[in-house]
Amino acid sequence: MRLFVDGLTVIDSTFLCAQRGMLGESWIVDVELAGELNDEGMLFDFSHVKKTIKHALDATVDHKLIVPEQAAETIIVSSDNDILLSFKAAKSELVIQSPLSAFAILPLAQITDSAFARYLEVMLLKLLPDNVTGITVHLRHEAEGPAFYHYTHGLKKHDGNCQRIAHGHRSRIGIWLDGEKRADLESNWASRWQDIYLGSADDEVSVETLPFSAQFGLTDASFYGFQYSASQGNYYLAVSKSATEIVDCDTTVECLADYIARQLSCDYPEQLIKVRAYEGVEKGAICEISASS
Numbered sequence: 001m002r003l004f005v006d007g008l009t010v011i012d013s014t015f016l017c018a019q020r021g022m023l024g025e026s027w028i029v030d031v032e033l034a035g036e037l038n039d040e041g042m043l044f045d046f047s048h049v050k051k052t053i054k055h056a057l058d059a060t061v062d063h064k065l066i067v068p069e070q071a072a073e074t075i076i077v078s079s080d081n082d083i084l085l086s087f088k089a090a091k092s093e094l095v096i097q098s099p100l101s102a103f104a105i106l107p108l109a110q111i112t113d114s115a116f117a118r119y120l121e122v123m124l125l126k127l128l129p130d131n132v133t134g135i136t137v138h139l140r141h142e143a144e145g146p147a148f149y150h151y152t153h154g155l156k157k158h159d160g161n162c163q164r165i166a167h168g169h170r171s172r173i174g175i176w177l178d179g180e181k182r183a184d185l186e187s188n189w190a191s192r193w194q195d196i197y198l199g200s201a202d203d204e205v206s207v208e209t210l211p212f213s214a215q216f217g218l219t220d221a222s223f224y225g226f227q228y229s230a231s232q233g234n235y236y237l238a239v240s241k242s243a244t245e246i247v248d249c250d251t252t253v254e255c256l257a258d259y260i261a262r263q264l265s266c267d268y269p270e271q272l273i274k275v276r277a278y279e280g281v282e283k284g285a286i287c288e289i290s291a292s293s
């Protein structure tokens with residue numbers, strides 16, 4: 001007998017890619033369980049399936065920086081209370097020091113959807129009752145078509161896991177000028193923020209003041225530095241300028257929708273601008289501004 005739950009949860013994280021660097025992603029998780037029926041005539045009560053699997057994914061990979069430990073680009077310098085690591089991708093580089101809880105270090109050379117799903121299957125099967133003998137995890141993304149971008153950020157004021165300085169999302173973007181949908185502008189923003197780190201100006205520091213800058217020879221010419229403290233610990237990040245946009249606000253989705261609308265209003269000062277910005281899947285913020293506002 002097999003049991004399925006589609007769209008059980010969404011994993012919102014960032015993973016390290018040898019080509020593209022930090023890649024914010026939102027994986028929609030479908031699962032299928034296989035095994036024998038229990039005394040209740042069930043494979044596993046749906047409510048337990050959802051709770052057990054969502055809890056495990058939240059604890060191990062959600063809102064984390066997912067690191068392919070065996071990639072040639074990954075150098076883990078220390079992993080005591082904090083993890084300090086560097087990653088040199090073809091397009092950008094980063095060095096990060098953050099609490100252990102902000103990372104998922106996977107024994108993989110590359111984070112692909114299928115390798116990640118197989119890793120999750122092994123981890124999750126151990127948590128299921130004995131009558132469940134197999135689990136298949138399918139990771140999918142929202143349908144291609146509408147414009148979307150991948151961003152990585154951290155919310156230092158968030159008392160939960162969104163404070164982690166390098167977690168991210170794959171997010172759709174909708175833009176209207178005077179009520180007319182503007183696919184061209186959506187596409188511009190999708191390119192601009194394709195694989196971007198969004199850092200708040202408030203958190204920016206000279207990269208040369210970060211605790212690891214001398215060790216890695218980091219300079220302000222090529223890197224932005226970000227630093228803050230929050231309830232889970234201290235966060236430090238150096239990231240290539242070419243993969244970063246500094247915004248004059250926090251990076252909540254409300255602030256980002258407002259930021260995009262304000263940027264557009266410079267080019268279209270006379271028009272009513274509406275921005276529908278997503279944070280991950282099926283949630284986000286709407287901002288409308290007009291010449292008079």
Ligand SMILES: Nc1nc2c(c(=O)[nH]1)N=C([C@H](O)[C@H](O)COP(=O)(O)OP(=O)(O)OP(=O)(O)O)CN2
Nearest residue numbers: 009010012062063155162167251252253254279280
């Ligand atoms: N109003 C807002 N609320 C939250 C924002 C935000 O920008 N505006 N942002 C966050 C975090 O950035 C977080 O990454 C959002 O992820 P989400 O999946 O919604 O958070 P949860 O894990 O708590 O939700 P699940 O349903 O468990 O996936 C948080 N809130």
